[in-house]
Amino acid sequence: MRSSASPLDRASVEVVVPRQPGRLPGVGMAGFRQGAPADLSIAMVAHPSVTLFVDLSDGNGLVHDADGRRERGSTVVGLAPGGLRLGGGAAGGIECLQIRLSPVLAVAVFGASADLSGTVVSWEDVWGRDAGRTEERLRAAASWDERFTIAADALGRRAGAGPSLDPEVTAAWWLMRTSRGRVRVDSLASEVGWSRKRLWSRFRSQIGLTPKHAARLVRFDHAARLLAAGNAAARVAAESGYVDQAHLHREVKAFTGVTPTAVAAAPWLAIDDVAWPGSLADPAPFAAPAPFAAPAPPTSPVRRGPAR
Numbered sequence: 230m231r232s233s234a235s236p237l238d239r240a241s242v243e244v245v246v247p248r249q250p251g252r253l254p255g256v257g258m259a260g261f262r263q264g265a266p267a268d269l270s271i272a273m274v275a276h277p278s279v280t281l282f283v284d285l286s287d288g289n290g291l292v293h294d295a296d297g298r299r300e301r302g303s304t305v306v307g308l309a310p311g312g313l314r315l316g317g318g319a320a321g322g323i324e325c326l327q328i329r330l331s332p333v334l335a336v337a338v339f340g341a342s343a344d345l346s347g348t349v350v351s352w353e354d355v356w357g358r359d360a361g362r363t364e365e366r367l368r369a370a371a372s373w374d375e376r377f378t379i380a381a382d383a384l385g386r387r388a389g390a391g392p393s394l395d396p397e398v399t400a401a402w403w404l405m406r407t408s409r410g411r412v413r414v415d416s417l418a419s420e421v422g423w424s425r426k427r428l429w430s431r432f433r434s435q436i437g438l439t440p441k442h443a444a445r446l447v448r449f450d451h452a453a454r455l456l457a458a459g460n461a462a463a464r465v466a467a468e469s470g471y472v473d474q475a476h477l478h479r480e481v482k483a484f485t486g487v488t489p490t491a492v493a494a495a496p497w498l499a500i501d502d503v504a505w506p507g508s509l510a511d512p513a514p515f516a517a518p519a520p521f522a523a524p525a526p527p528t529s530p531v532r533r534g535p536a537r
Contacts, residue, residue, distance in 0.1 A: 245373040253384055255331030260373045263323045274495055275484040277406070277447045279335035279345055280306040281352060283326040283380075285368055291325055303352035303364055307345030308332060308437055309446060309484070326367060326376055328384070331406075332436045332443075333399050337391030338384055346437025359383075394435050397421040401432060401440060410448025411470040414440045449484050452477060456493040465489070 245260040257278070284291040284303045291302060330338060339345060339355045353360040363383050370376045393399075401417045417440060418428040432440045452469040456462070466477035481489045 247374075247377045253334065253381060253388060255334040256381070256384060257329040258377055258380060259327045260376060261323065261325050261327065274453055274492060275309055275446060275449065276329065277308070277443070277450050278329040278331060279308060279339065281328040281330070282306065283328070283352070283364055283367055285324040285326060285364075286322065291323065303360065305339060305345060305350050305352055305355050307348045307350075309347055309442070326380060328380060330384075331402070333394055333402055334384075334388060336394055336435065337388040339387075340391070341435070341437075344437070356387075395431055397423055397428070398432050398435050401428060402436065402443070405440075405444050405447050409451040409469070410444040410446070412444060414444075445480065446484070449480055452481070453492050456489055457495075459493070462489045 243260075243262045245262075247258055282291060282304050291304070335345065345355070352364075356363075363379070366379050367376050370379060394402075400421050404412060404417055404420060414428065415425055418425045421428065423431070429440060432438075432443070436443060438446065448469055448471075452465050452471070455465040455468060460468075462477060463474045466472075466474045469477065471477040471480065478489060481487070481492055485492055487495075
């Protein structure tokens with residue numbers, strides 16, 4: 230998405246995350262609000278998750294563009310979508326709820342994860358009419374805390390009724406995550422009790438990526454976090470298991486199209502204390518439309534302040 234839109238000013242963005250861990254393993258949520266009128270174009274970095282962006286802006290302010298495939302409004306972004314940008318403009322500012330799901334859970338919530346690999350699709354296309362009803366409830370909620378609860382309930386219902394992966398594929402995925410992508414396919418196959426060929430076939434059909442590509446994505450994600458934390462590229466290469474700095478550079482370019490230096494400076498909407506450093510502030514509920522009140526909940530979400 231080539232545009233003359235402005236880069237993201239982190240100081241103008243409020244980021245809120247749940248204080249308590251979610252009851253669904255493999256789910257991460259965060260709320261964003263930029264109250265001022267916005268016209269943005271933000272490069273996003275590949276992440277080992279399937280991501281749901283619920284657009285809560287007035288007038289569908291979000292636009293996703295992945296290598297020429299564009300979707301407006303609430304969207305689902307699959308694994309390894311290529312050159313992804315988030316943009317848009319809204320007179321009242323940009324507001325959205327980001328939900329990241331492990332591929333294991335995404336299968337239950339959205340259906341076949343393989344069908345989402347490398348794609349950006351409308352939320353309604355994969356969730357049906359309930360997507361619109363859930364979005365309306367999220368818009369009407371009185372606080373981010375309430376929004377997180379609504380989203381968790383909706384995800385839980387879908388996960389309970391949806392399909393599941395082979396246990397061996399699930400185990401292989403979590404072994405990749407715990408090893409930060411530094412695991413060989415032969416070792417994965419041995420651990421789960423399958424042949425290499427069977428693991429390769431079943432993993433690709435259910436996750437949407439080959440085991441090798443998935444492990445590369447997980448290792449890249451670890452490296453990207455180290456870069457965002459300010460580590461030198463040579464050190465990141467060594468700690469992430471790349472052969473050398475040139476190898477790291479090639480992998481970063483393959484997943485993002487930019488250099489390690491650019492990845493280190495990108496906001497890339499990964500909500501943690503590395504990509505969005507800041508102090509924890511006492512959150513306040515936002516104004517909600519009548520008849521909803523906006524009481525201050527006793528247990529409030531954590532709001533991460535702007536980057537310093």
